[in-house]
Amino acid sequence: MTRSDKRSLQLDEHLEFQRLLHVLRTIGMLVLLAGIVAALAGVFGGGGPMSQAHATGGALDASYPRFARFQSPALIAFELPTAAVGGDSFELVLEGDHVREFDVEHIVPEPREVAAAGHRVRYTFDVAPGERQLVRIKGRPQTIGRVSGTAAIGGQPPLRIDSFVYP
Structure with missing residues (x-):
């Protein structure tokens, strides 16, 4: 060795x-x-190009969070042309999980009338001056998982709104 x-x-x-x-x-x-x-x-919620979703159905346009956080502020905005209203007021009808699982904190403009029945809420708004009517609903999701529902204005086909809520 x-x-x-x-x-x-x-x-x-x-x-x-x-x-x-x-x-x-x-x-x-x-x-x-x-x-x-x-x-x-x-x-995962917050900002970013994938966090917001947009949907159009008939004359109604919606902007809503595609991904949200449990009990964190979320904003759903609806827009429609004044010409589609055809009167001095219009109705926005929400159905599904957004009615049951979304704690509404603030609506701008304030609705003239609110009617709730089961999993459906009907908001009646006065027509504001201008070419477009804008309704903003601010609230907090109260469930975790998939949240889906529809929104419609008087007599038009419903617009589907789907979100996913993270814990």
Whole structure:
């Protein structure tokens, strides 16, 4: 035995384990990166291009949160042309989870009349001067998971509104 043989360490090289560890570390980094990109895009609520959704049905346009947080403020906005109203007032009818699972805090403009029946709420608004009528409903989601419902103005087909509420 030579002098150099006495000083060398006998270490087991676990190359397969090292390769597996490298693959798992790479997968973990990709998952973290995907989570950061999704958060910046607005998938987890808040701002970002994917956080808001828009829907159009007949003359009614709606803007609402695609992703929201449980008991955090959320804004649903409805817009329609004044010409589609055809009178001095119009009715906005909401049905579904947005009626049951959405705690309404503030409505602008204030409705002249509110009628609730089951899972349906009918708001009656006076027509404001201008080319377009805008109704903003601010509230807080009171459930976790998928929230779906419809909105319609007098005699027109309903507009579907779907959101996902995170804990």
